[in-house]
Amino acid sequence: MTADRAWWRRAVVYQIYPRSFCDRSGDGVGDLDGIRSRLDHLATLGVDALWLSPVFPSPMADFGYDVADYCGIDPLFGDLAGFDALVQAAHQRGLRIILDWVPNHTSDRHPWFAESRSSRDSPRRDWYIWRDDRPDAAGGSGPPGSPGRRPNNWRSAFPGVGLSGFPPAWTYDQDSGQWYLHLFLVEQPDLNWSNPEVRAVMAATLEFWLDRGVDGFRMDVIHDIGKDAALADLPTDVAGIPMCSLIDYPVTHELVAGIRSVVKAAPPPERVVIGEIVLPTVAQVASYYGTPERPELDLAFNFHPLHAQWTASAWRRQIDDAHGIIEAAGGWPTWVLSNHDNRRHRTRYGTEARARAAAVLLLGLRGTPFLYAGEELGLADAEIPPDRRLDPGGRDGCRAPIPWDPSDGHGWAGDPWLPWPPEADRGRTVAEQASDGASTFNLYRRLLELRRASPALQIGTFEWLGSSAGVLAFRRAAGGGPEGGGGDERVVAVNFDGGSGWAELPTGAWTVQVSSVADRGGPDGCGAGTVRGRLEVAPDEAAVLAPGSRSH
Numbered sequence: 001m002t003a004d005r006a007w008w009r010r011a012v013v014y015q016i017y018p019r020s021f022c023d024r025s026g027d028g029v030g031d032l033d034g035i036r037s038r039l040d041h042l043a044t045l046g047v048d049a050l051w052l053s054p055v056f057p058s059p060m061a062d063f064g065y066d067v068a069d070y071c072g073i074d075p076l077f078g079d080l081a082g083f084d085a086l087v088q089a090a091h092q093r094g095l096r097i098i099l100d101w102v103p104n105h106t107s108d109r110h111p112w113f114a115e116s117r118s119s120r121d122s123p124r125r126d127w128y129i130w131r132d133d134r135p136d137a138a139g140g141s142g143p144p145g146s147p148g149r150r151p152n153n154w155r156s157a158f159p160g161v162g163l164s165g166f167p168p169a170w171t172y173d174q175d176s177g178q179w180y181l182h183l184f185l186v187e188q189p190d191l192n193w194s195n196p197e198v199r200a201v202m203a204a205t206l207e208f209w210l211d212r213g214v215d216g217f218r219m220d221v222i223h224d225i226g227k228d229a230a231l232a233d234l235p236t237d238v239a240g241i242p243m244c245s246l247i248d249y250p251v252t253h254e255l256v257a258g259i260r261s262v263v264k265a266a267p268p269p270e271r272v273v274i275g276e277i278v279l280p281t282v283a284q285v286a287s288y289y290g291t292p293e294r295p296e297l298d299l300a301f302n303f304h305p306l307h308a309q310w311t312a313s314a315w316r317r318q319i320d321d322a323h324g325i326i327e328a329a330g331g332w333p334t335w336v337l338s339n340h341d342n343r344r345h346r347t348r349y350g351t352e353a354r355a356r357a358a359a360v361l362l363l364g365l366r367g368t369p370f371l372y373a374g375e376e377l378g379l380a381d382a383e384i385p386p387d388r389r390l391d392p393g394g395r396d397g398c399r400a401p402i403p404w405d406p407s408d409g410h411g412w413a414g415d416p417w418l419p420w421p422p423e424a425d426r427g428r429t430v431a432e433q434a435s436d437g438a439s440t441f442n443l444y445r446r447l448l449e450l451r452r453a454s455p456a457l458q459i460g461t462f463e464w465l466g467s468s469a470g471v472l473a474f475r476r477a478a479g480g481g482p483e484g485g486g487g488d489e490r491v492v493a494v495n496f497d498g499g500s501g502w503a504e505l506p507t508g509a510w511t512v513q514v515s516s517v518a519d520r521g522g523p524d525g526c527g528a529g530t531v532r533g534r535l536e537v538a539p540d541e542a543a544v545l546a547p548g549s550r551s552h
């Protein structure tokens, strides 16, 4: 398979947060049957693959990212038969299924941890990362297990209620008299990947799902799994930062390459290996694609653009980095505007007009775009009253349930676990948006249709075009060898500003195929006329143009 044939390079992936997608059982939590019942919607939208956040048995301390059994389905979501039915129904519609695999830590209720914790002599003691008191730490003369005697100064991920700063990454187990490491919650002990039994048992969990026909994995904080045996203190200037977003030991690359080979050993079609990398530089993200001799991830999440301001200069830099750092290192970029861990981009950018322009940008860039369920409706984060806050990481707002229709229950069988997003009672539902040609849903649908039909947008080259200060414009091109003919080209222009601007167009006639501004020249958002030389871009507008005069 040549690199460009790798399906994930042409795909658009749609992230489902199962708890919040669609509830059929009536308990107010989304489930697998709910997802299955909405596959036609996803096929109409036009995405290629569905990534499901974890659906495995879990005490839900981190809403599924604390796994108690890697080879099952939590009863909240359904069962294995329901999972198989979902995979089959998705495949029938040409939709691939990607599972979320959580290798860095288990739940503290996983039987492996229960056994590991039970005694220092447990055969599974070394499956997790246990350390003795450190006698010489600052103030370290206290009794065993006192704060000054933690094995090192690392911090864990989520600020606890009432705490200033991030809590320590170690918890003392009184019964066995040692500390265990958890880069996330106390309930999420880190696995010890230097232990060959851990590597083998985790490989078997991948094989379990590969055998059930999944198309690949999104691997949770995969850069966290390698731990240097010394577990040295962080320098004091960065010691307040959670270690999960700094840790980057060379040994991890070897581990990721090994995990990849387990996935790639599955029979065709080739399965994808996507990794979540949350590290300070784009170069660190790029390093997890590996090398030709030792490949690692097929796709590595790069969240730097997600954290960038919505300005032309910030985004120009992000795009240049994706090409100049990730592609230069042999990787294929990923693009993410929203997910279950961050405020939605509609909320971050402040207006729907900007969120729509961002959708055009996202689906015009070179790399694999990831959509987060609900962004196609232009959803903003829900307001969560203090008495309904559930997530230890404060991420409830972006996890609000998807409103499917205008009825009181918005298509949910039970009262949802979190409040509805804004405007659910004022037209911002799937059913209402689907029947409104100018809706954000139909903008996404058109963009996805366009991308699917355009090799230039999917895998074509990228070249900047001239533009006014607040605008970014670029040309994508594919095919069309030296003899010419058969080539495919598009121009994408994005105005990040509230003022009007312009973009220079390559020679010849160009036609606006899709604009984020619904009334540009026609009810379907398409420009009526032919443009030459320069495109005037309205405030907050983004558009995709094709060569030639308008033909329909």
Ligand code: GLC
Pocket (backbone or CB within 6 Å): 062, 065, 066, 102, 184, 220, 221, 276, 340, 341, 393
């Ligand atoms: C990842 C997940 C996040 C989770 C964390 C710990 O960052 O996206 O939701 O809390 O890992 O598993």
